[in-house]
Amino acid sequence: MTGTPTIHPHIYVSQPLIQEPGTAPHSAVLHRDTHFIPKKAIGGKGCYIFLEDGQKFLDSTGGAAVSCLGHGHEKVTKAVVDQINQFSYCHSAFFGTQVSEDLATFLVDSTGGRLSKVYVVSSGSEAMEAALKLARQYYLELPTPQPQRTRFISRVPSYHGITLGALGAGGHMIRREPFEPIIAQNTSHVSPCFAYRGKKDGESDADYVDRLAAELDAEFHRVGPDNVCAFIAEPVVGAALGAVPAVPGYFSAMKAICEKHGALFILDEVMSGMGRTGTLHAWEQENVVPDMQTIGKGLGGGYVPVSAVLIGDKIVQVLDKGTGAFRHGQTYQGHPVACAAALAVQRVIKEENLLQNVRAMGTYLGERLMKEIGDHPNVGDIRGKGLFWGIEFVKNKTTKEPFPKVGAMAFLVQETGMQPKYSISLYAGSGTVGGTTGDHVLLAPPYNVTKEEINLIVDTTGAVIRDVFSGV
Structure with a gap:
């Protein structure tokens, strides 16, 4: 499955929306967007979800900050x-x-x-x-x-x-x-x-x-x-x-x-x-x-x-x-x-003393994010605690001016991350500024995440953000 999905920022989306090429959507499921059918997940282990087309997907958000032990424990x-x-x-x-x-x-x-x-x-x-x-x-x-x-x-x-x-x-x-x-x-x-x-x-x-x-x-x-x-x-x-x-x-x-x-x-x-x-x-x-x-x-x-x-x-x-x-x-x-x-x-x-790992890997995740994307002109703020981190996007870093269309940039980041080139989840959110404008994404890896996996998450997140904002 390929194709670029339409972004619907007024709709709360927390999973990929992938269009079936050359076919009308066909599913008995009322998906989060009725115009698109998501790829099917067929397995998972640790930080990864395996998709029907062979894509190995890095679940760096645990879905919606849910999979605290990863998959298949x-x-x-x-x-x-x-x-x-x-x-x-x-x-x-x-x-x-x-x-x-x-x-x-x-x-x-x-x-x-x-x-x-x-x-x-x-x-x-x-x-x-x-x-x-x-x-x-x-x-x-x-x-x-x-x-x-x-x-x-x-x-x-x-x-x-x-x-x-x-x-x-x-x-x-x-x-x-x-x-x-x-x-x-x-x-x-x-x-x-x-x-x-x-x-x-x-x-x-x-x-x-x-x-x-x-x-x-x-x-x-x-x-x-x-x-x-x-x-x-x-x-x-x-x-x-x-x-x-x-x-x-x-x-x-x-x-x-x-x-x-x-x-x-x-x-x-x-x-x-x-x-x-x-x-x-x-x-x-x-x-x-x-x-x-x-x-x-x-x-x-x-x-x-x-x-x-x-x-x-x-x-x-x-x-x-x-x-x-x-x-x-x-x-x-x-x-x-x-x-x-x-x-x-x-x-x-x-x-397994995982709370200690949450604290240690959380500190490392925050430090790596700051180093990797802290200076990016469209990254306004990086904040969080433990293994719960947010990245807020802005049109102007000095004035903190948000992008005008609510959710558009955050969901574009999420959807770009879903592409096989990156294969990573970046949980999009909108309404960051007064509930009407503003964009952010969340990262929430499992509590047993390793340093090597943190490095991969941050490197891939940085690549997605640079890709999305390269033309802004």
């Missing part, structure tokens, strides 16, 4: 098969399973017990939906109920999931736009902690944090501080901004504002958590413990669909002393095979 595969052979499904309304108990215990212990219960579902969006509903129910079950708390505050252009509740809780304008008339209007938004774009010249980190804290406090007062259920944020912003970490002190300041107004503090670690940024939980790096935490991609490493909500004990205690029942349920919650895969992935990370 024997220990995880065996755990999944063993669980299927033992018992594959039961409804949680009738029975529990030992594997779900084991996974929950592992996750609770990993927080030092500060988050004391786990609710396992199948996707990041589902986890956020559950967190939103549990936040609301918490206020209804307090000894003195607070039913007026119906609002949430998040950041622009945050992304917290694609289902209607999660989409409404986020601030990603491009993804929200078609569905605004049917999205609940109970979430308002404040600025992200985005030093490259938001920090003023000469402003210290402390002053920047104070300004953002004042903005959040003002938003609480604008909507009524007693009306807010929770503030929601990603510790390292993923798809929406391209691996943007907060400056030191930001999250402790945000949590303090939440506590001041009696609101919950929810961290979305679906993309940045479970080891991706160098600690199992991103919040560990500043010891700012959330009231709830959503996790997903790195939880099961892509071996099965799995996500979870980790729940603080104060919420658990209120629920336990109240109705004792979370009024939310899903057919596949706590699925035994999903729990087995997630537990196997987490055991491998712990037993």
Whole structure:
């Protein structure tokens, strides 16, 4: 398959769009773009995916920062098969399973017990939906109920999931736009902690944090501080901004504002958590413990669909002393095979000391990116933590002016990388600047990546970027 695909920046794309030459598209699958049929993947091992035409593809993004152990890890595969052979499904309304108990215990212990219960579902969006509903129910079950708390505050252009509740809780304008008339209007938004774009010249980190804290406090007062259920944020912003970490002190300041107004503090670690940024939980790096935490991609490493909500004990205690029942349920919650895969992935990370490798290889990846493309005239910023890095593209490096057509350059970089000449994934994102313009790509290799593979990723990424921007 060859040919140059049309770029549709208004469509969220995270896989190659390759046109069948000389034929009309023919597939029963509703692909991400109905005009193109992607190549078929037929196998994978480590950092590589093998395609039907013989192409060996370097999966430097783990799909969407999912494949944290790469592909074909024997220990995880065996755990999944063993669980299927033992018992594959039961409804949680009738029975529990030992594997779900084991996974929950592992996750609770990993927080030092500060988050004391786990609710396992199948996707990041589902986890956020559950967190939103549990936040609301918490206020209804307090000894003195607070039913007026119906609002949430998040950041622009945050992304917290694609289902209607999660989409409404986020601030990603491009993804929200078609569905605004049917999205609940109970979430308002404040600025992200985005030093490259938001920090003023000469402003210290402390002053920047104070300004953002004042903005959040003002938003609480604008909507009524007693009306807010929770503030929601990603510790390292993923798809929406391209691996943007907060400056030191930001999250402790945000949590303090939440506590001041009696609101919950929810961290979305679906993309940045479970080891991706160098600690199992991103919040560990500043010891700012959330009231709830959503996790997903790195939880099961892509071996099965799995996500979870980790729940603080104060919420658990209120629920336990109240109705004792979370009024939310899903057919596949706590699925035994999903729990087995997630537990196997987490055991491998712990037993093979992969978090240390994430930190070491993450530092090396950042240094190599800076050396390889830091001086490129269209690379505005390189940022990240652990094995989670973003590259933002600009039209003018001095003024930070973005390219005018949202997403066009980022998706062109992604599609150029897909070509057999390069055979690398570069995860494109758009709306980096105010949600309406701006381009970035993400890199998120597996936690067991080697130095040699990092070198190949960086060298190939540099070649793709130089190719794409050579005519700009």
